[in-house]
Amino acid sequence: MSGPPDLYGRRQKDRLWTFAARVVSAFEAATRRLAGDEPPSRPVVSLSTALVVREVNTEAEDVVSLTLSAPDWSPLPAWQPGCHVDLVLPSGTQRQYSLCGDPEDRSTYRIAVRRLGTGSREVHALGEGDVVTVRGPRNAFPFIQAPRYLFVAGGIGITPILPMVKAVRDKDWHLVYCGRTRESMPFLGELADLDPARVWIRPDSEFGVPVSGKELLTWALPDTHVYCCGPPGMIAGVRVDRRARLHFERFSPPPIVGGTPFEIELSRTGTVLAVPADRTALDVVSGAVPGVGYSCRQGFCGTCALKVLGGDVRHHDRVLTDDERRERMAICVSRGNGRIVLDL
Known part of the structure; x- marks a missing residue:
């Protein structure tokens, strides 16, 4: 069916x-x-093209938005709320960012980036006229029809949520948007144009304490679909409630739960690496072999998949087919049983 x-x-x-x-x-x-x-090799995305940075705008403290278009302003591939693109920066660094513009506008894409690490600092250094490579769009956060919606966003997690909210203005919906301070929360101006009775802006600085899971789910009736994007603590607080249908997207790697230690042998050097129970294979391998490719760190893009020459792999990715799993491993989330040998 x-x-x-x-x-x-x-x-x-x-x-x-x-x-x-x-x-x-x-x-x-x-x-x-x-x-x-x-x-x-399995293609990571269906499109790879050079786009031009048309606008760079400051949206909040340490947050900028980039508006991108084709050099000739030709139409870009269509996308839905929840979609993201892979941004390949001039240094070769690749990161994933949610599209937060208007899906009806085929002439441009918009992303917003908080300055947190090496990749985001490079994004913040871009200016109008610079060229970047974009792959996608793809959707790991699908948005479905529902009788009512509750949107929960934390800080930069508003980026995939914003197009969703705008798409259902004529339906039954509410938004809870949290952050440290109002100054740190992007797109408050755009949210001000929505029905204020349906939007709760909830900065920690105005309440004295971080928001609780119970507060986040104030409007969650039994047939509500909850779309949540934010830090792990926020997602964990929402997941304890079972009254509503939950859809969530992280912008940081998921915590390792019930991990067991294993070993990785690098076939080209014979080096054996120990992977502790609380670390990923990607963490350990990238420490020994700088430059190993990765992007999402959540098992849905396939960038970090490496060829496996031996050993028993416990796959936890959401991108490789059964045939591909016989030969490859997404080292950001999958683990080994005992020792595995990678073609590296």
């Missing part, structure tokens, strides 16, 4: 067709192996 429709009435693919597509994919892969060809 088809899954629930998205915001635009499109249904998920029928399972039979999905199964058939996987059979065809497996047959093609087997044909390539018999011919002696190396299986091609």
